[in-house]
Amino acid sequence: MNKDIVRIHNLSFQYRPNEPYVLTDINLTIKEREWITIVGHNGSGKSSLAKFLNALFIPDEDGEVYIYGLNTKERQNQGKVRKLVAMVFQNPDNQLVAPTVEDDVAFGLENTGVPREEMIERVKESIKIMGLEGFEKQEPHRLSGGQKQRVAIAGVIAMKPKVVVLDEATSMLDPVGRKEVMEYIRRVHNDVNMTVIMITHDLNEALFSDRIIVMKEGKILKDAPPIEVLRDEELLKKSLLKPTFEFEVQSKLKEKGINLFEISPQITNQKELVDALCTWKQKM
Amino acid sequence: MLDHIIIGQYVPGHSKVHRLDPRAKLICLMLFMVFLFVSRHPLSIGVALLIAVLAFGLANVPLTFYLRGMRFIAIIIIFTFLLHLFMTKEGPVLFTTPIVTIYLGGVLEGVLVGVRLLLLVIMASLLTLTTTPVDLTDGMESLMLPLKKVGMPTHELAFMISIALRFIPTLLEEAMKIIKAQMARGANFTQGSIWKRVKAFVPVLVPLFVQSLNRAEDLAIAMESRGYEGGEGRTKFRILYWKRMDTIALVILTLYSMTAIFTRFLM
Ligand SMILES: Nc1ncnc2c1ncn2[C@@H]1O[C@H](COP(=O)(O)OP(=O)(O)O)[C@@H](O)[C@H]1O
Ligand SMILES: [Mg+2]
Numbered sequence: 001m002n003k004d005i006v007r008i009h010n011l012s013f014q015y016r017p018n019e020p021y022v023l024t025d026i027n028l029t030i031k032e033r034e035w036i037t038i039v040g041h042n043g044s045g046k047s048s049l050a051k052f053l054n055a056l057f058i059p060d061e062d063g064e065v066y067i068y069g070l071n072t073k074e075r076q077n078q079g080k081v082r083k084l085v086a087m088v089f090q091n092p093d094n095q096l097v098a099p100t101v102e103d104d105v106a107f108g109l110e111n112t113g114v115p116r117e118e119m120i121e122r123v124k125e126s127i128k129i130m131g132l133e134g135f136e137k138q139e140p141h142r143l144s145g146g147q148k149q150r151v152a153i154a155g156v157i158a159m160k161p162k163v164v165v166l167d168e169a170t171s172m173l174d175p176v177g178r179k180e181v182m183e184y185i186r187r188v189h190n191d192v193n194m195t196v197i198m199i200t201h202d203l204n205e206a207l208f209s210d211r212i213i214v215m216k217e218g219k220i221l222k223d224a225p226p227i228e229v230l231r232d233e234e235l236l237k238k239s240l241l242k243p244t245f246e247f248e249v250q251s252k253l254k255e256k257g258i259n260l261f262e263i264s265p266q267i268t269n270q271k272e273l274v275d276a277l278c279t280w281k282q283k284m
Numbered sequence: 285m286l287d288h289i290i291i292g293q294y295v296p297g298h299s300k301v302h303r304l305d306p307r308a309k310l311i312c313l314m315l316f317m318v319f320l321f322v323s324r325h326p327l328s329i330g331v332a333l334l335i336a337v338l339a340f341g342l343a344n345v346p347l348t349f350y351l352r353g354m355r356f357i358a359i360i361i362i363f364t365f366l367l368h369l370f371m372t373k374e375g376p377v378l379f380t381t382p383i384v385t386i387y388l389g390g391v392l393e394g395v396l397v398g399v400r401l402l403l404l405v406i407m408a409s410l411l412t413l414t415t416t417p418v419d420l421t422d423g424m425e426s427l428m429l430p431l432k433k434v435g436m437p438t439h440e441l442a443f444m445i446s447i448a449l450r451f452i453p454t455l456l457e458e459a460m461k462i463i464k465a466q467m468a469r470g471a472n473f474t475q476g477s478i479w480k481r482v483k484a485f486v487p488v489l490v491p492l493f494v495q496s497l498n499r500a501e502d503l504a505i506a507m508e509s510r511g512y513e514g515g516e517g518r519t520k521f522r523i524l525y526w527k528r529m530d531t532i533a534l535v536i537l538t539l540y541s542m543t544a545i546f547t548r549f550l551m
Contacts, residue, residue, distance in 0.1 A: 054509055079511075087509045094502035099418045099450050106521035111511035113519050123521070141453040155510065 003068075005162055005195055006030035006053060006085075011063035013048060013218075022048045023218045026063075032162070035189050035196045037206035037226075040215030041240040046199045049215070050167050053197070054085035068162065083112065086156035090168040092148035093140075101143075101151050102127065102136040108159045126158040129192060130184055146177030150184055157188060163195040164188060170205065178205070203230060203244045207268050214239050227266065246273045293349075293412040300529060301343035302414045306423030308530035313411050315537040320400055325547035329399065331540050336403050345413050350406065361401045368394040417449045422522055439515030451499075458495060462488050 006029065013023040023045045030036055038046050051057040052065050055078040059065055067084055070077040086108075089095050098104035105126055109119045127133060130150045140148060149169055156164055166185065170178040182205060189196045198205065206212045212229040214222040216239045222229055229235065230247045243251070246267050250260050260267065263283075264276040301309075316335070323329050374389025412420075425442030432438045463473065466487055473484050 056505065056509060082509060082511055087506075089502065089506055091499075091502055093454050094499050095506035097447060097450065097503065097507060099446060103418075103521060107512075108510040110518050110521055111513065113517045116519055116521065116523070119519065119521055139453070140450065141457070159510070 003032045004029050004066075005032045005034075005068055006197075007064075007066040008052070009064040009066070011049075011052065011059050011065060013052070013057070013059070013063070021218055026218075026220060028213070028220065028223070030163075030195065030197065032195055033189075033193060034211065035209040036198070036211050036213060037209040038197065038199045038213045038215060039201055039203060039206060039229075039239075039241060041201060044215040044239075045218040046215055047167050048218075050087065050165050050197070050199060053163070053165055054087055055081040056087075083159060084161055085163045085165060086159055086161035088149065088152050088156055088164065088166045088169045090171055092145050092152065092172065095152050096140040096148060096155075099139060100136070101132060101138050101140070101154075104140065104151055105155045105158050108155055112159070122158045122160075126154040129157065129187065130154040144177060145173045146180040149173065149177070149181045153181075153184060153188065157192060157194070161194070163197060165197045165199070167199045168201070169198075170200065170202070178202075182208075201241065203236075203241060206230075207244070214241070216240075226268070230268075231261075244268075246270065249273060293409070294416050295345050295349055295413050297344060297414065299342055299344045299414065301339055301410065303527075303529065304414075304533060305524050305526050305530045306415050306419040307426055307524060308526070308533050309411050309415060310420075310423050310427060312533050312537045313407055315541050316407050317404060319541045319544040320403060322544045322548050323400075324396065325551065328540070328544040328547045329396070331543050332403055333399070335536065335540060336406055339410055340406065343410055343414050345410070349413055350409050354405075357401075357405050361398050361405075364401065365394040365398040368397050418446065418522075419524075421445045421449070422524060426524060437515075439518070443515075447503075455492070455496065459488060459492055462491050 008026050008028040011023055011026040012021055014021045026049065038049070040046050048057070052059065052072070053067065055065075055067075055072040058072055058078075065072045067077075067081045070081055070084075072078060072081050096104050098107050102123055105123045106119055109122060114122070127136060130153055132147070132150060132154060135143070135147065135151075140151065143151065152169070153164070153166075164185075169185075170181050173181060185196060185198065186208060188194050196209075198209065200206065203212075206229075207226055209226060211223060212226050213220055214229060214235060221239055222232070222235055230244060233243070233251055236243050246269065250267060250273075253260055258280065260273075260276045260280060263279050264272060267273050267276055316332070319328075320332055323332055369386065369390045370384055372390035372393045373385075373387055375387050375392070378386045378388055378391065380386075415423075421442050424445075425438055428436065428438045428441070463471075466484075467473070471484050471487065473481060475481075476484075
C-alpha cells in the first residue's frame with residue numbers, strides 16, 4: 001500500500017479568536033500518488049485548509065498536520081515541509097516574481113541554495129515538462145493566462161516536491177487556458193509521479209481524480225470517488241455545487257422516467273452519454 | 285500605446301555594445317561622466333567625441349531611438365549654450381549689439397558645455413538602449429556588493445528594483461482596464477480644466493492602490509511558499525561573464541580619464 005503523505009488530525013481553525021471557525025474538526029489522509037480534488041463553494045475553507053498543507057498555517061493545540069510523518073508544529077520541520085508540498089495559486093499575475101520565464105522557474109531553487117549547475121539542469125527539465133521550450137527568455141506579462149500558470153507549475157516542480165497543491169489554479173483562466181493547464185497537471189501526475197491536490201469549484205475538473213472531497217462551512221461533507229459524488233444530487237444541492245452537464249442530463253431524464261444509469265453506470269463525458277442514449281434508443 | 289512604455293528603452297540586438305557586461309558598461313559610463321566634466325582641452329574633448337562615435341557606431345541602434353524624448357534635452361542644451369554665450373565676458377569681442385556683446389570666450393564656453401551635455405545624454409541613452417533592465421539591476425547589485433560589508437542590504441535593494449520592473453507592465457495594464465471601466469461610466473480624462481482632469485484620475489488611483497496591496501499580499505505568500513527567506517544562503521541563476529571586450533572597454537575609458545586629467549591639470 002502507498003504511504004500516507006498527508007495526515008490531518010482533528011484540525012480546527014479560526015482566523016481570530018471570537019470569530020466563527022473556518023475549519024472544524026477536519027480529518028483527512030492522502031496517500032502518495034493520489035489525485036485529490038477538493039470542491040466547495042466560496043468561503044467553505046478550501047484555501048485555509050490548503051495553507052496548512054505546507055506549513056504556511058500551523059495548527060494550534062488540538063489539531064495536527066503530518067506531512068510525510070513530519071509534524072508541522074515543530075519548527076525544524078517547517079522548511080522541509082515547504083519543500084515537500086508546493087503550492088500554485090489562483091491569480092497568475094500575483095505569483096510570478098522574476099523578469100523572465102526561466103528566472104522564475106529558477107526562483108525557488110535559488111531560494112533553497114541549489115548549486116548553479118544543478119539549477120540549470122532542473123530549470124531546463126521543468127520547462128520541458130511544462131511544454132515551455134522557446135519561452136525561456138519571455139517576460140511574464142507577454143504570456144497568456146494558461147502559459148503563466150504553466151510557468152508557475154514549472155517553478156514548483158523544479159523544486160521536486162512530493163505534493164503539488166493547486167488552489168483554484170484554473171479559475172481565472174478562459175476555457176482554453178483551463179483545458180491546457182489541466183492537460184499539464186495530468187502530465188505532472190502521470191509522468192512525474194507527483195501527488196496532486198487540486199482545489200476547484202468546477203466539478204468537470206474533478207473527474208480525473210481518485211477522490212473528491214466536498215467541503216461546506218469548514219467541514220468535510222463527503223470524501224468519495226468522483227462517480228459517487230457526482231451522482232449524489234442531494235449532496236451537490238446542499239453544498240451549492242453545479243453538477244456537470246452529463247449528470248444534469250441524466251437526472252433530468254430520470255425525472256422523465258428514463259434511467260440511463262441502468263444502461264451504463266459510468267457516464268462521465270459526452271461520448272459516454274451519447275453512447276448510453278443510443279443504447280437506450282435501440283432498446284425501445 | 286502601452287507597448288512603448290512596457291519595452292522601455294531597450295532595443296534588442298547583438299552588437300558589441302549590447303554584449304558588454306553590464307558592470308563594464310556602468311563603470312565606463314561613470315568614468316565617462318566624471319571625466320567629461322574635467323575635460324576642457326580640445327584633445328580630451330576630441331577623445332571623448334571619438335569614444336562616443338565609436339560606441340554609437342558599434343551599438344548599431346537606429347538614430348530615431350536616441351531622438352525619442354530628446355526634445356526636452358535639446359531645450360536644455362540650447363538654453364545652457366545661450367546662457368554661456370551671453371554671460372561669459374572673456375577674450376576678444378566678436379560683435380556688439382545695443383543689447384548684448386558677444387565675446388569669443390562665450391562662444392567657446394557655450395560650445396564646450398553644449399557638447400559635454402550632448403555626449404553625456406548620448407552615452408547615458410546608449411546604456412539604457414543596449415542593456416535590459418534585468419541586466420542593469422544585476423550589474424548594480426554586483427557593483428554594490430562591497431557595500432554589503434558596511435550593512436547595506438544590497439540583495440534586497442536589487443530584488444526590490446527587479447520586482448518593481450516585473451510589475452510595471454502589469455500595473456499599467458490594470459490602470460488601462462480601470463480607466464476604460466471609468467470611461468464606460470462616463471468619466472472624462474481628456475476634457476476640462478487641468479484640475480478637473482486630475483480629479484478624474486482619483487477614481488482610477490484608488491482601486492489601483494487597493495489592488496496593488498492585495499497583489500503584494502498574494503505575492504508575499506507565493507514567495508514564502510517557494511522558500512524565499514531573504515538573501516542569506518541564496519544561490520544565483522543568472523551570472524555575469526566578464527569577457528575580453530569588457531576589459532578593452534575599461535582600458536579605453538581609463539586612457540581617456542588619464543588624458544582628461546593630464547590635459548586639465550598638468551599641461
Ligand atoms: N485572512 C483572513 N482573515 C480573516 N478571515 C479570512 C481570511 N481569509 C479567509 N477568511 C475567511 O475564512 C473563510 C474561508 O475562506 P477560504 O479558506 O478562503 O475559503 P475558500 O478558499 O473555500 O473560498 C471565509 O469565510 C473567509 O471570509
Ligand atoms: Mg480560495
